[in-house]
């Protein structure tokens with residue numbers, strides 16, 4: 039498989055690259071992203087045989103069809119990390135919660151968010167490449183709460199890799215913050231940033247593009263890479279669980295087509311569904327759920343991506359509190375080509391908005407529909423399903439708005455569940471008690487687990503007793519300096 043660039047080629051970077059190059063150097067010409075030139079097609083035979091495969095076997099089969107330039111033994115070792123998930127035989131259980139609504143539980147990995155699905159194997163592959171090439175890498179991660187812990191976990195103590203992880207101070211839950219600030223590993227740096235997630239992500243993007251920063255890294259013989267879902271190394275693993283989810287569905291019932299419901303922020307999860315659909319997964323439509331930061335549902339409903347007069351709003355689904363959704367670009371490229379994609383991205387940078395033509399919007403809506411909900415709706419859903427015995431986190435709860443409003447055919451739906459409730463315990467408790475009190479995560483975890491008779495995993499409980507290793511909170515302007523200090527140390 040070869041990769042091309044979403045904004046065309048600047049005649050300096052290579053025109054086509056292999057997988058290993060794309061994951062080690064994720065930023066393409068003109069600030070674009072790498073995308074596969076073509077995708078493998080899945081036929082009937084594939085689905086027949088897939089029924090007998092477990093998650094690792096299916097992943098292996100799919101990766102071999104992608105034909106990436108990674109040695110088979112490395113792929114095996116990377117996939118073996120799924121053995122550390124709660125149920126090694128099935129890292130992604132599919133739960134039926136209504137007659138035609140299934141939940142694809144993607145959060146059973148070490149940090150209890152779906153980010154582990156991709157970051158576990160991706161982290162292994164990336165560090166292995168770095169080691170083989172005897173090249174040192176700095177991985178920059180900006181997180182709204184779940185990417186950070188998953189990135190730190192996968193790269194902790196890996197040779198040839200250093201990680202600098204930035205989170206918006208006050209923008210994450212206590213559990214998410216503790217997962218980062220207590221993470222051991224000499225090669226890790228965690229920084230709280232004064233600002234919101236978009237600030238953290240923008241800081242990361244400008245560092246990736248800063249000549250002075252790159253120059254200093256060169257002197258130290260360190261290259262830069264990124265672990266956000268701008269990196270295709272994550273997207274490839276996010277295609278797989280959509281396919282596995284459908285195969286699990288087929289074990290429950292017949293389904294020629296289904297709806298895929300994705301609670302979305304940076305659009306990596308939804309992009310995985312889009313690529314899977316293009317490969318032949320019979321998704322009727324990908325239904326995007328947003329919170330009140332409804333930039334994605336505006337794009338998909340009105341064809342306009344508009345940052346003018348928009349402010350990021352804090353919600354109880356913080357991983358979806360995003361205005362600049364990086365992976366939309368890959369869909370724009372796929373549908374409209376590199377020159378139009380570059381034009382739209384330039385518009386967004388210069389004018390703070392872009393608008394699709396009527397035909398372009400129509401084409402987007404052939405694959406996607408979208409809706410958003412507010413925190414109150416999400417709480418009602420959490421409460422309603424908790425009463426029925428199914429516990430879902432506030433991000434997953436947003437998918438019910440899509441389930442209730444967007445289906446126009448009687449088909450089964452698979453909704454992605456992206457985090458375990460334990461990462462957002464205060465909201466969970468607010469939901470079942472119908473109050474708006476401020477609880478600490480520690481209290482809320484205890485109360486909720488007692489009320490609903492659910493266990494808190496050890497890995498979450500012990501966070502409250504661990505030493506805080508990283509306690510720095512800094513202004514954006516100090517990021518470059520701090521990270522350089524860390525690298526020199």
Ligand SMILES: *Cc1c(COP(=O)(O)O)cnc(C)c1O
Pocket residue numbers: 151152153184185267301302303304305306307308357358433456457
């Ligand atoms: C990251 C995340 C999302 C958003 O996923 P994207 O791929 O960025 O759209 C949703 N929910 C949770 C819990 C997450 O951690």
